[in-house]
Amino acid sequence: LQEKEELIEEWQPEPLVPPVPKDHPALNYNIVSGPPTHIITVNGRECINFASFNFLGLLDNEKVKSAAQASLKKYGVGTCGPRGFYGTFDVHLELEERLAKFMRTEEAIIYSYGFATIASAIPAYSKRGDIVFVDEAACFAIQKGLQASRSNIKLFKHNDMADLERLLKEQETEDQKNPRKARVTRRFIVVEGLYMNTGDVCPLPELIKLKYKYKVRIFLEESLSFGVLGEHGRGITEHFGINIDDIDLISANMENSLASIGGFCCGRSFIIDHQRLSGQGYCFSASLPPLLAAAAIEALNIMEDNPDIFQTLRAKCERIHKALQGISGLKVVGESFSPALHLQLEESCGSRENDVKLLKRVVDYCMNSGIALTQARYLEKEEKCLPPPSIRVVITVEQTEQELDKAASLLKEAAQSVLN
Amino acid sequence: INHIVHNGGLYKRPFNEAFEETPMLVAVLTYVGYGVLTLFGYLRDFMRQWKIEKCQNATEREEQKDFVPLYQDFENFYNRNLYMRIRDSWNRPICSVPGAKVDMMERVSHDYNWTFTYTGRVIKDIINMGSYNYLGFAQKAGTCQEAAAEVLSQYGAGVCSTRQEMGNLDKHEELEKLVARFLGVESAMAYGMGFATNSMNIPALVGKGCLILSDELNHASLVLGARLSGATIRIFKHNNMQSLEKLLKDAIVHGQPRTRRPWKKILILVEGIYSMEGSIVRLPEVIALKKKYKSYLYLDEAHSIGALGPSGRGVVEYFGLSPEDVDVMMGTFTKSFGAAGGYIGGKKELIDYLRTYSHSAVYATSLSPPVVEQIITSMKCIMGEDGTTVGKARVQQLAENTRYFRRRLKEMGFIIYGNEDSPVVPLMLYMPAKIGAFGREMLKRNIGVVVVGFPATPIIESRARFCLSAAHTKEMLDTALKEISEVGDLLQLKYSRHRLVPLLDRPFDETTYEETED
Numbered sequence: 001l002q003e004k005e006e007l008i009e010e011w012q013p014e015p016l017v018p019p020v021p022k023d024h025p026a027l028n029y030n031i032v033s034g035p036p037t038h039i040i041t042v043n044g045r046e047c048i049n050f051a052s053f054n055f056l057g058l059l060d061n062e063k064v065k066s067a068a069q070a071s072l073k074k075y076g077v078g079t080c081g082p083r084g085f086y087g088t089f090d091v092h093l094e095l096e097e098r099l100a101k102f103m104r105t106e107e108a109i110i111y112s113y114g115f116a117t118i119a120s121a122i123p124a125y126s127k128r129g130d131i132v133f134v135d136e137a138a139c140f141a142i143q144k145g146l147q148a149s150r151s152n153i154k155l156f157k158h159n160d161m162a163d164l165e166r167l168l169k170e171q172e173t174e175d176q177k178n179p180r181k182a183r184v185t186r187r188f189i190v191v192e193g194l195y196m197n198t199g200d201v202c203p204l205p206e207l208i209k210l211k212y213k214y215k216v217r218i219f220l221e222e223s224l225s226f227g228v229l230g231e232h233g234r235g236i237t238e239h240f241g242i243n244i245d246d247i248d249l250i251s252a253n254m255e256n257s258l259a260s261i262g263g264f265c266c267g268r269s270f271i272i273d274h275q276r277l278s279g280q281g282y283c284f285s286a287s288l289p290p291l292l293a294a295a296a297i298e299a300l301n302i303m304e305d306n307p308d309i310f311q312t313l314r315a316k317c318e319r320i321h322k323a324l325q326g327i328s329g330l331k332v333v334g335e336s337f338s339p340a341l342h343l344q345l346e347e348s349c350g351s352r353e354n355d356v357k358l359l360k361r362v363v364d365y366c367m368n369s370g371i372a373l374t375q376a377r378y379l380e381k382e383e384k385c386l387p388p389p390s391i392r393v394v395i396t397v398e399q400t401e402q403e404l405d406k407a408a409s410l411l412k413e414a415a416q417s418v419l420n
Numbered sequence: 421i422n423h424i425v426h427n428g429g430l431y432k433r434p435f436n437e438a439f440e441e442t443p444m445l446v447a448v449l450t451y452v453g454y455g456v457l458t459l460f461g462y463l464r465d466f467m468r469q470w471k472i473e474k475c476q477n478a479t480e481r482e483e484q485k486d487f488v489p490l491y492q493d494f495e496n497f498y499n500r501n502l503y504m505r506i507r508d509s510w511n512r513p514i515c516s517v518p519g520a521k522v523d524m525m526e527r528v529s530h531d532y533n534w535t536f537t538y539t540g541r542v543i544k545d546i547i548n549m550g551s552y553n554y555l556g557f558a559q560k561a562g563t564c565q566e567a568a569a570e571v572l573s574q575y576g577a578g579v580c581s582t583r584q585e586m587g588n589l590d591k592h593e594e595l596e597k598l599v600a601r602f603l604g605v606e607s608a609m610a611y612g613m614g615f616a617t618n619s620m621n622i623p624a625l626v627g628k629g630c631l632i633l634s635d636e637l638n639h640a641s642l643v644l645g646a647r648l649s650g651a652t653i654r655i656f657k658h659n660n661m662q663s664l665e666k667l668l669k670d671a672i673v674h675g676q677p678r679t680r681r682p683w684k685k686i687l688i689l690v691e692g693i694y695s696m697e698g699s700i701v702r703l704p705e706v707i708a709l710k711k712k713y714k715s716y717l718y719l720d721e722a723h724s725i726g727a728l729g730p731s732g733r734g735v736v737e738y739f740g741l742s743p744e745d746v747d748v749m750m751g752t753f754t755k756s757f758g759a760a761g762g763y764i765g766g767k768k769e770l771i772d773y774l775r776t777y778s779h780s781a782v783y784a785t786s787l788s789p790p791v792v793e794q795i796i797t798s799m800k801c802i803m804g805e806d807g808t809t810v811g812k813a814r815v816q817q818l819a820e821n822t823r824y825f826r827r828r829l830k831e832m833g834f835i836i837y838g839n840e841d842s843p844v845v846p847l848m849l850y851m852p853a854k855i856g857a858f859g860r861e862m863l864k865r866n867i868g869v870v871v872v873g874f875p876a877t878p879i880i881e882s883r884a885r886f887c888l889s890a891a892h893t894k895e896m897l898d899t900a901l902k903e904i905s906e907v908g909d910l911l912q913l914k915y916s917r918h919r920l921v922p923l924l925d926r927p928f929d930e931t932t933y934e935e936t937e938d
Contacts, residue, residue, distance in 0.1 A: 004673045008713065011672045013685040016716050016747055017625065017773035026776045029588040035575040035789075036586060051586040052579075059576045068577045068790075069569055076517040076560045077568055077794040078758040080551040084510045085870045086518060087551070090525060093513060112760065113613035115620075115784040125490060140783045147648055186488045215487045245481065255785045259578040261612065270478035274491065276511075277499060284640040285615035286552075286754040292788060295577040374585040377782045392585070 025356055026377060035060065038398040040372050047372035048403050050393055055228055055339050056299075056309055057398035058259035064298045071294035079287045083276075087287040095293045098300050099264050103234055104244055108266040109275050112288040114253030115141045116281030117263030118221050121251050122190065123149035124278040125271075130186040133167055133216065135159070136385045137197045142190055142221060143384055148280075155384070158198065161206045164189070168214045187216040193225030193236035197376075197387045199334020199341050201225070204240045217248040227257025228339055232307050257303070260296040262288045313339060313397050316404060320395055323408035329419035330362075330411070333390065342376060342390035343411070345419075352380070355389045358418065363391060365414040371407050430704035432740045436840040437659075437699055442850065442880065443915055450850045450880040457852060461501030476534040498874075506856030507533040509871050515542060517560040518551040520891035522868060543866070547896050549886045550870035554727040554843055555814045556891030557758030557798045563806065564758070564797040568790040575789035583775075587786040595792050599763050602799050603733065604743040607772075608765035610795075611780045612787050614722060614752030615641040617762030620779035622718070623649040625748070626687050631671050633664060633715075634689040637697060642689050642720060651687075652677070658697070661705045664688070668713040686715035692724030692735035692751075696877055696885070698838020698846050700724070703735055707745045716747040726756025727843050732802045732815040738841070756802075759794040761787050814890040818843055821888045821897060828901050833914035837883070845886040847904075847913070854911050855882045861910065865903040 020027055033041045037060040040049040058064055071091060081087035092110055099108040111117040122145035126132055130151040134142065137158045146153050154171075156164040175182035189211070191202040204220075211218050222235045230238025235252070237244050244250070249271055253263035265272060275282055303309075314337045321336040324343070334341035348355050356375065363373050376392045395404070467473040477500065480490070508529065516523040524543045527536040551558065559565060571591070581587035592610060599608040611617045622645030626632060630651040634642060636658040646653050654671070656663040668686065675682050688710060690701045701719075710717045721734045729737030734751065736743050743749060749765040764774060775781055802811035822843045829836050835848040849855055852873065859871045873882035888897075908914050 004669065007673050008669070011682055011714065013683070013714055013716075015769075016685065017770050019769055020772045020776050024776055026584055026782070027772060029584060029775070030586060031588055031590055031593060032586060033590045036579060036581060036589065037576065040586070042586070049586070052581045054578075054580045059578055059580055065573055065576060068572055072565060072569055072572060072790065073560060074517070076519075076558050076565060076758060077791055078518075078558060078754055078760050080518045080553045080558050080754065080758060085550050086512060086514055086522065086548065086868060088511050088513045090513055090515045113616050113784065115780070116613060116616055119619075140779065144648065144779070148644060183488065184492075186490065212483075217484075217487065217490070253785075255578060255580060259576070259580055261578055261785060261788045268478070268481070270480055271490070273478060277503075280640055280644060281613075281615055285613060286752075286760055289760050289788070289791060291572070291790060292577055372586065374581075377582065377584040379777065379779065379782050382779070 025360060030374070038396065042367065042372050045367065045370070047367060047370050048399065048407070049372050049396070050399075050407055051372050051374040053256040053340065053394055054259055054396050054398075055257045055313060055394075056259070056303065057396050058257070058299045058302060061259075061299070061302065063302065064259065064295050067298035068291040068295040071291040075290040077289055077291065079289060081287070082285055083282060083287050089287070089290050089293070091290045091293040091297070092287060095297050096264070098297055100266055102300055102304065103250065103266045105250070105266040105268065107269045107272040108264050109272050109279070109282065110288055110293070111263045111265075111279070111281050112261070112285060113281065114223065114255045114261070114263040116285070117253055117265060118142055118251045119145040119148065120279040120281035121249060121265050121275060122146060122219065123280070124275050126151045126186060126188055130188070131171060132188045132190055133164060134190040135192070135195075135202065137195050137387070138190060138192060139196045139221070139223075140379070140383065142192070146190070158195075159200065159202060161203060161210070165210060168210060168216065172214065187214070188219055189216050190219045190221065193220055193222040194229065194338055194340075196224055196340065199338040201229070201236060201239070201335060201338075204236055204242055208242060208246050211246070218246075219249045219251065220247050222250055222252040223256060223263075224338075224340055226252040227303060228310065228313065229337070231310070233257070233303050233310050254296050258296050258299040260299060261292045262296070309397050313395070316397065316399060316401075317395050319401065320393070320404045320408060323405060324393070324411065327412050327415045329415045330391075339395040341393045341395075342387075343393060344388050344390040348388070352389060359389055359391055361418045362411070362414045365418060366407075366410050369410055371410050430708060435700075435702070437838065439697075439837050440835045440916060440918065442848075443917065446850050446915055447880055450852070453851050453853060454879065457502055461497060464501060465497070476531065502852065504533055506859070508536070509856055509859035512868070518548060518553060518558045519556065520548055520553070520889055520893070520896060521545045522548040522551070524868065546863070546866050546868045547892075547900050548868050549888075549900060550868050551889075552723070552755040552887055553758065553889045553891060554723075554756045554818055554887070555732070555798075555802065556889050557756070557794075559758070563801070564794050567797045568793045571793035572790040577788055577790065579786050579788060581785065582783060583781040583786045589786070589789060591789050591792045592786060595787075595796055596763075598796055598799055600765060602803060603749055603765045605749060605765040606768045607770075608763050609771050609774055609778070609781075610761055610763045610787055610792075611778075612761050612785060614754055614760075614762035616780055616784065617750060617752070617764060618642050618645040618720065619648060620645070620784070621750075621764060621774060622646055622689075624774060624777045624779065625649075625718075626651045626685065629676065629684045631683045631686045632689060633667050633671075633686065635659065635691065635694075635701075637694050638689055638691060639695070639720065639722070642691070646689065658694070659699055659702055661702055661709065664706070665709055668709060668715065672713060686713070687718055688715055689718050690720070692719060692721035692728070693842050693844055695723050695844055696846065696872065696883075698836075698842045698844040700728070700735060700738070700839040700842055703739050703741060707741060711745075717745070718748040718750065719746045721749065721751035723755055723844060725751040726802060726815075727818060728841065730815070731812065732756070753795045757795050757798045759791045759798070761791060761795070818888065818890040821890065821892055824894070825886070825888055825897055825901070829904070830916070832901075832905050832908065833916045834904075834908060835916045843888040845888065846883040847886065848915065849882045849884055849913060850880055850915075852882065854913065857911055858884050858907060858913070861907045862903065865907070867900050867903050
């Protein structure tokens with residue numbers, strides 16, 4: 001007993017958190033005074049916004065704001081409860097119906113937080129013992145969803161269908177050794193429509209072929225491609241002309257094109273209805289404030305009434321993609337029609353820390369001259385496949401051609417002065 | 421078992437918590453009830469499989485029929501055969517502000533709850549005993565709503581970026597300073613979703629090689645956060661300090677399971693008020709244990725912030741303790757502040773670390789500006805900084821409502837769980853049939869209640885849960901009590917064997933709230 005007392009006396013725990021150095025790059029946030037719209041005031045200086053994911057410019061739209069105001073007058077701000085306990089408002093039901101109709105699926109379900117959408121959807125279906133094939137460049141929310149599901153994760157090289165097929169074939173041979181287990185093991189492929197970390201699209205037609213060949217279900221994460229790709233903004237399935245029923249689950253967040261908060265999943269009722277009882281972020285969390293749901297409905301209305309904004313956005317993306325080619329020292333990573341690009345260093349200076357410092361100088365140069373940019377932020381120790389440091393460039397419909405050209409030339413100048 | 425505790429001077433006020441035992445006959449009948457339902461469930465499944473009965477649920481696509489089935493048949497057994505029958509007690513759609521009275525959209529089902537149709541009529545003025553509206557800030561008019569409208573027209577609804585990129589608005593900085601002042605801590609950080617606050621920050625604080633001691637009845641978000649962190653999790657019995665002390669001793673003395681190396685750190689996860697039990701954490705004892713064994717305390721005040729304490733500062737103030745003793749003070753803005761989101765408060769090093777390494781700061785969108793304004797206005801109101809005493813009055817009204825409501829229910833003979841001061845009041849139903857019946861009967865009498873059964877509670881302990889609000893007037897409570905008594909007689913819910921002698925019905929005491937001696 002004496003020994004136990006001594007052990008308890010002697011034990012010293014680590015401090016709860018290690019100290020963070022004052023000049024850590026992620027500690028000092030940019031402070032935005034006022035709304036983060038097209039003209040943004042960052043750290044006291046007015047700049048043109050090339051950093052917020054406001055692709056369709058709906059953050060500042062008067063109709064969206066007045067719809068939200070009307071909802072605020074009717075419902076107040078919060079919902080004071082989860083969906084199951086008097087937290088379901090008619091606005092939520094309307095938004096779900098509208099999203100399902102827009103995406104031409106049977107049903108849709110809304111979450112109150114974009115990150116929680118895919119992070120709750122994956123563990124609702126995939127459990128311990130199931131197999132998930134996921135792209136290496138999948139975003140952090142998908143990684144957390146996979147971790148929560150406790151399934152076997154198999155990573156395949158980014159957009160490499162041959163690698164994926166190899167993994168699927170390996171799994172097939174495994175199955176033949178143990179057919180009883182194979183009959184109850186579910187398989188999923190999780191991909192993103194437009195990847196946040198690399199700016200390119202997944203080869204969806206080939207994936208559909210692999211789906212039927214190896215009997216795997218597909219979960220598609222469309223946060224960046226919803227409201228961007230496709231003739232009417234329906235995402236990558238419209239872009240490639242694929243029947244939406246071939247995709248088992250589409251998940252997207254409403255925080256990019258729809259300029260609201262939250263996320264949704266859509267698909268057939270057989271699949272979506274299950275989340276109403278087993279989606280953790282849906283059952284155990286308060287529902288979306290009605291004013292944000294009303295803002296999303298109005299944003300959907302605008303998207304449906306003005307299908308030409310998608311063409312305009314695409315043209316602007318192509319323009320800046322071309323203008324940014326040939327900057328010495330920086331290379332453009334991303335498709336020409338992707339509104340979220342990355343600018344990475346052509347040659348690394350040796351350590352990630354130094355690369356980050358160098359890119360910070362480029363960003364600061366641009367900020368001082370009136371273009372607001374940001375570096376893409378990651379949790380370096382937590383990511384499975386950490387992307388190299390980069391500057392994020394976001395294109396919105398509100399940027400004029402002069403502004404796009406100005407941004408491109410400023411980046412050229414910055415790269416010249418900092419990197420040479 | 422009744423505890424009235426004055427444990428060695430740690431408590432400055434009496435701690436009255438009661439969990440009356442389930443009467444034996446009731447327990448037996450409940451099991452029998454579930455048994456009958458299960459038998460019928462098997463029978464119906466059999467009939468559905470042999471096509472004698474029409475199968476109502478959605479099915480897999482023709483093209484994918486040979487894929488591995490997405491759901492196991494057994495997983496859905498409970499859903500198809502028990503939940504589906506009483507499904508109308510949940511997900512009730514409302515169409516007005518979730519205040520003390522609420523309007524509900526009427527819906528009917530012609531096929532035993534498989535599908536619902538809306539008749540188009542609205543049931544008006546239902547007394548709302550289900551929404552988490554403790555201080556009554558769910559309002560569609562008033563200073564909070566006007567301030568939020570102002571900010572909405574200036575800033576818009578969304579933010580479209582993360583905190584570390586371009587989403588850190590001046591409003592967020594203002595909010596965080598205010599929250600820190602409200603709680604009495606050095607610094608605070610706010611997040612967009614209460615659930616995500618737990619599931620994204622616990623992994624940032626602890627990892628492999630650390631130990632998490634979590635209460636039996638912790639919320640799903642705490643459990644998920646603990647799982648995602650990768651630390652070892654050990655569970656102690658609900659609010660049981662002996663169980664916690666034993667685990668702490670064993671952990672330090674024996675170290676990690678196989679290697680015997682000492683643990684890197686020990687984190688205790690508790691909640692302020694447990695929403696299914698209505699119990700309050702024994703905070704003075706937990707803090708004493710934490711100090712003795714050099715571990716860290718994570719307190720989730722989702723339900724207790726704003727609802728406990730003479731000025732609404734939560735469970736720490738309720739017990740007269742210092743906020744510095746709690747290492748991580750977490751809470752949500754959804755319940756008492758009528759908004760959405762969560763926060764973490766603590767020492768400056770902790771918050772600086774979270775600003776750099778929290779998953780939410782790097783990957784998730786920040787709070788929406790009108791929501792932030794609602795929190796700022798309501799918090800200032802509670803603190804009395806808006807120049808009125810409305811906040812203080814509401815906190816006191818909630819305390820009075822709580823005491824009154826609980827006392828009256830106990831006098832009527834219901835079994836009520838939890839602490840006398842907790843505004844969450846679980847009323848035991850036990851039998852599965854009574855879950856649906858209670859919900860429906862109360863709705864017929866224009867009172868909206870929340871009923872919960874398995875799996876949120878143990879299988880035989882289904883209950884109805886009332887959430888009191890400062891917006892409830894005494895008349896509303898009296899109406900509700902009358903109806904509850906009627907339904908209780910109808911459904912034979914008055915199980916309690918400890919009859920309290922009813923006190924003469926006197927007006928509210930001015931001294932209902934005892935000031936703690938310092």
